[in-house]
Amino acid sequence: MLRHTFLHLPGLGPSTERRLWAAGIRDWDAFLDADTPPLASAKAPMWRNELLESKERLAAGDADWFAQRLPPAEAWRLFFDFKDSLACVDIETDGTPQNEVTAVALYDGINAARTYAHGQNLHDFTGDILTSKVLVTYNGRCFDAPVLTSHLGAKLPKAHIDLRNVLCGIGIKGGLKKSEEHFGIDRGDLAGADGYMAVLLWREYSRHGDPAVLETLLAYNAADVLALPVLLAHAINRLLEDTPFADAYGQDIPSPGQNPHIPDPAVLRRVWHERYHHRS
Incomplete structure (x- = not known):
């Protein structure tokens, strides 16, 4: 579920995350592979860099990095990658x-x-x-x-x-x-x-x-x-x-x-x- 999560990006809230999903941008790779930024936002380049780091942090098993960026009510998203x-x-x-x-x-x-x-x-x-x-x-x-x-x-x-x-x-x-x-x-x-x-x-x-x-x-x-x-x-x-x-x-x-x-x-x-x- 973390790979589908965008809430941990600075300045990106639940409504924007839902807009991304509705537009077919349902995971990090879809965002990164888009020919043009999926959202008309000045923050899009920063979000791209954050997603590249997200992939590295997840590959390293760095649960703390994600937890510090997710709202407490959304910490359940950590479960799928760290259930063991x-x-x-x-x-x-x-x-x-x-x-x-x-x-x-x-x-x-x-x-x-x-x-x-x-x-x-x-x-x-x-x-x-x-x-x-x-x-x-x-x-x-x-x-x-x-x-x-x-x-x-x-x-x-x-x-x-x-x-x-x-x-x-x-x-x-x-x-x-x-x-x-x-x-x-x-x-x-x-x-x-x-x-x-x-x-x-x-x-x-x-x-x-x-x-x-x-x-x-x-x-x-x-x-x-x-x-x-x-x-x-x-x-x-x-x-x-x-x-x-x-x-x-x-x-x-x-x-x-x-x-x-x-x-x-x-x-x-x-x-x-x-x-x-x-x-x-």
């Missing part, structure tokens, strides 16, 4: 102003999800993320990425598909769980659990060291990243409807990957009870 080096990431924190990281989940959409827990293997994440070229998160631009960078010193890809931005572009708002509900993603025993539940689980684990509590927290954290490829596929298919390329790039909707952790229903019931007992 995605990193779906989600973090949990302790709920304090310091945002101490308690757990991180990492999923490439293919292999088993990996989880990292405070006091155990948390800093292994900083090495494991280095092989990835594109982050996929929900609201990670505002929260997960800055916290991982400042608290763990993680060197994250600059290329970032934040599904909060992408889904907002198709009118779906309200948070990760609401987005999952919109597309019928079932969390099983973890249905209804939210970020504050993760905070309470960590506090209980810190007090008592119960492995079942940590296992439940990690299961919740993993469920967040396992849903991201599903949401991304739904969003891509919807966004492709507004392009001439839906038939070529439409995605099969994957099932959420297997959760490597099993939540303990007794732990969830106990934490639910304590949460709402203290509110009353």
